[in-house]
Amino acid sequence: MQALGIDALFRGSNFLRLLGGLGVTLELSLISVIFSILLGIIFGVIMTFKNPVVKVLSRIYLEIVRIMPQMVLLFVVFFGTTRLFGWNLSAEAACVIVFTFWGTAEMGDLVRGAVTAIPKHQYESSYALGMSKAQTYYHIIVPQTLRRLIPLSINLVTRMIKTTSLVMMIGVVEVLKVSQQIIEANRMTSPNGAFGIYAVVFLLYFIACWPISLLAGHLEKKWSN
């Protein structure tokens, strides 16, 4: 254990602190994911409108999100806007804003894709059977859209959990930051901590994301047509 530097974890409450950090990571991700999914569904439906102004605006939004590294977005919101507008923004709030901004775009694009992927003939064959518009959406269109959407949005959740590691750059003490602190504080007694502790962090991310990933894969397979 000494050689790997994992022993540092068992000193004092280090391990609990690390778990606490993981808690912060998951909490930030979860809040951002919930906002992203809700806003993303609205944004996705808006993107299916044929209005040219709406099309251009959503295109610009999507491109900004794709081109800007999340770290830059974080810096702009946390350092840039607080300076410019003189408001007080906690690092956590900045984090939720940026990840929701990013997640809404990604989710919206998934929703748009899932809705437009339903062929026109699915609506028509339902109407041809005498089903009303409401019945068609309830029995045919929405279930198929959800089946396409759920596995993809679950993947978005894991991507979001991973990407929140960036927020330590604006001072949020999440799992990666805690692990850094532990490594620094135990540099003398556990010189190999950088290996052991980061390995544990890897495991923690893995434990958090792998089941979600498995679930997405399972649903995708089950619902594939």
Add this chain to the structure above:
Amino acid sequence: MAELLKEELLRIEHLRKAYDNTVVLKDISLTVHKGEVIVVIGPSGCGKSTLLRCINGLEPIQGGKITLRGQEIDGNSKDIAQIRQKLGMVFQNYELFPHKTVLQNIMLAPMKVQKRPKDEVEAQAKQLLERVGLLEKKDSYPRQLSGGQKQRVAIVRALCMNPEMMLFDEVTAALDPEMVREVLDTILELAKAGGTMIIVTHEMSFAKAVSDRVLFLDGGEIVEEAVPEKFFSDPQTERAKRFLRTFEYDAVKHHDI
């Protein structure tokens, strides 16, 4: 005279359909009686599929009138769903619902639209599946079926609504040649049982065998209308002759002895 005594089911009067400035159907008039099998043929783009879609209220029309037993068919009216129940439509690409099993596909509309009891619908669905030889596939999903099987399920799905009339829109066009037969046999059997139907098809020998009347459509109008024996052996118009010739081939190799 016998024709006149038959019950009139569908009447189309001076139907006109256009997309923006392109006229797809100009002045189509047609009356279909109960038990009649009408085959519509013509070159692609002549408007024959559009005609079927208009009959089912899936396309808005720009002129004329379509009535089923005197009730006007209008895609925007509130009664359209009620009329569509009487018209079974089968599409070129089957369009089964991929997230439902064969049985669920068939039973959905009879239960939700016609509010019939589950037991009765299920019994009928199974009996119809049996008739097309697919009873053992009742719990399969559409992706597990071949094209021909899917199309037969689509036919059963339409039949289970007990429609007064069936509309077949190029139902074999997307199928591999060896699967065409099983689907056409199903339709032939329906025709033999006295079903009323309008069939759009490219299968000439099938058209000849199944129809009571052939409509030849070209450029959005009915160019020729005749009983099949007459139409296929002795077409009256130049356009019909030219169209029928496209199905014949001249030998290019000379098999000299």
